[in-house]
Amino acid sequence: MxxxxxxxxxxxxxxxxxxxxxxxxxxxxxxxxxxxxxxxxxxxxxxxxxxxxxxxxxxxxxxxxxxxxxxxxxxxxxxxxxxxxxxxxxxxxxxxxxxxxxxxxGEGDQVTPSASLSASKDRTQDIDGKTVTLETDGLSTNDTTTLDFYLHGEEPEPYLGALGHVVILDEDAETFIHVHPTSDYKTTFETHFAHPGLYKVWAEFKYKDAGVLTFPFILQVDE
CATH class of the missing domain: 2.60.40.1220 (Immunoglobulin-like)
Structure with a gap:
């Protein structure tokens, strides 16, 4: 998938x-x-x-x-x-x-994308009573990067044909990545980063009692 x-x-x-x-x-x-x-x-x-x-x-x-x-x-x-x-x-x-x-x-001139990002030190996010922890492997341009999301005992519901959706942008909002889980049974994702730098990650999961929630993280990718 x-x-x-x-x-x-x-x-x-x-x-x-x-x-x-x-x-x-x-x-x-x-x-x-x-x-x-x-x-x-x-x-x-x-x-x-x-x-x-x-x-x-x-x-x-x-x-x-x-x-x-x-x-x-x-x-x-x-x-x-x-x-x-x-x-x-x-x-x-x-x-x-x-x-x-x-x-x-609204009014005003279009502003060039400018994000002051710093890599997440704590890769656990709490949103609306739900907790997600991100673990990564291979955060470099030479590797396939694995993103493992742990939902602390929660079971996500299928959302748009997958157990989750992950969107990634570089800090200049130019490189767009959208990936889905590697299987139907776990919230593990894989991607490849062509360039080093800071990237923002948004992970979307659907809960039976909370609907779709989005969990943000910031990653530093090395060469």
């Missing part, structure tokens, strides 16, 4: 445009010839849209629905500020690489 999207996989044959107006996020798609691409379902949805604030503090995972040919929309109230939006899709034919889309909400 594992898959990874990042922006190091060649040239994209699909262009994306993300806009926001009055509580609605819209995504427009077209390929390099101006045609509308056909999409495969990817973990139960045609489109996953990840929106992060430019300081990487806010994280939003939406599933826009097709409202017209090549246009998808989702309702979401966003606070004023500068964001980066990543359109996660699987076209039936064309090559696609997720790229950051500038998204400005």
């Amino acid at each position: 594992d898959h990874q999207h990042d922006n190091m996989e060649g040239d994209s044959e699909i262009h994306t445009n993300v806009s926001y107006n009055d509580g609605e996020v819209r995504v427009q798609l077209e390929d390099v010839y101006g045609a509308v691409p056909e999409l495969e379902k990817n973990h139960e949805k045609e489109m996953h849209l990840i929106i992060v604030s430019n300081d990487l503090e806010s994280f939003i995972h939406l599933h826009p629905k097709r409202v017209e040919n090549g246009v998808y929309a989702a309702s979401k109230e966003l606070k004023g500020g500068s964001y980066q939006a990543f359109v996660d899709i699987v076209p039936k034919v064309q090559n696609y690489v997720a790229q950051p889309n500038d998204l400005q909400v």
